[in-house]
Amino acid sequence: MKQIESIKEFGGWLNRYQHGSESCHCDMTFSVYLPPQAATEKVPVVYWLSGLTCTDDNVRTKAGAQRYAAELGIALVIPDTSPRGNEVADEPERYDLGQGAGFYVNATQPPWSQHYRMYDYITRELPALIEAILPVIPGVRSITGHSMGGHGALICALKEPGAYRSVSAFAPICHPTVCGWGEGCFSAYLGNDIEAWKAYDATELIKAGAPGMPLLIDQGTGDEFLAGQLYPAELRAACEERGIPLTLRMQDGYDHSYHFIATFIGEHLAYHAAALRK
């Protein structure tokens, strides 16, 4: 792992790293914000998973999260949204399949299965790497994300009981097996068997009995993707049936952009910090 950039911010350091990934069989780039406290002690970590088309640069530039991380003494780990490179399968004319659209699954279908192993990367390889090298408390992690990354955060927490102290999401894709974005990626990465898709669908995981944990979700009512892609009502119905505590806040008038995320990221990070400091 080599550090390729380091920028001082809020008394801490916003670093970018590159490493050869065993899961994805290619070089991967990610960013970490280390708060000022990390200079003298190990700190807990919040993982941020980004949405379609993003790299690690979007949230670190647009969300205003580093200010809160510095105040709360938590590190932010920001992975990329897919494997990348000339040798990595892609659909260059599509923003919602291939590079930038890994959907946080382990692909099983060629040509995607060679590199698109984002689920293993996010839940296993990246935490092990970070906890071995950076000043963070091993195993003390929470996870959150936006849109496709909100979906990612929910499935990682639901599929890995005990791995994350808390989980939240901004405008997540709650039920990817029934929305266009999810169908497009899941059919390519996972094939035609819809049972394989359900293993990466938060609503289906809950219906199927995944161990519950509290879920915090903010969703803008002015979000242009709410009706066609996100399906929070289906997730809510599944949570109610299972008795899983879901806090779904419909935020009046907010859209799908980072301006929405910026508005509520402070509350999410405070929520995670409370769980991480327990």
Add this chain to the structure above:
Amino acid sequence: MKQIESIKEFGGWLNRYQHGSESCHCDMTFSVYLPPQAATEKVPVVYWLSGLTCTDDNVRTKAGAQRYAAELGIALVIPDTSPRGNEVADEPERYDLGQGAGFYVNATQPPWSQHYRMYDYITRELPALIEAILPVIPGVRSITGHSMGGHGALICALKEPGAYRSVSAFAPICHPTVCGWGEGCFSAYLGNDIEAWKAYDATELIKAGAPGMPLLIDQGTGDEFLAGQLYPAELRAACEERGIPLTLRMQDGYDHSYHFIATFIGEHLAYHAAALRK
């Protein structure tokens, strides 16, 4: 003036407007953040002037300023950095001359003099337009900015006594007549008479007896442009000679980026809010 975008953020609205500018003889675009308080009362205004290559989008996306503006109940007005359009003179192969590099002067030399009247636009046309149409308190303004925009903020405040309650700057070009960026633009826009340049140089304005007001400046010591372009020591010497109160904070390890601005924008807006609420 027509509104071309409106995004909810921190309970207020981030709007973008377009209008035909009399000063610049072309359509101009600017952004305004109206805090939640503006729904029920008129609020004071902080003008933000951006640096080379920016539009109104950079600071509103990257600085995290809207959070503080919402807390403090102040509007942010964010103009573009130059006139733009196919009919507007430009040097497309240069980032530091022409469109995106207006330098906040009234150009006197062809072909620039037809559109590059940013000084009049910022100090006269834009405040009159905004105070006529938006819920802001007439005449209650402060001004700040970054790099070329820090230069702009300083010269607007120094040349227009009484127009701004307070002024601050992030890594400003303090002495443009002696740095490469300033020489390139001033020779093009203002011609070869260096006396004409001095009318838009904060250090020279102070030396020449401009009415003083307190100046707040943050400057990163890790700024890649500090040695060659910014010259804060020359501004400090001029302020000391004139007895003008300059707070020049050399911030250890910070660079020239918006991560630096994000770190200190809250303190600057609180400083302006205190002056605006007096």
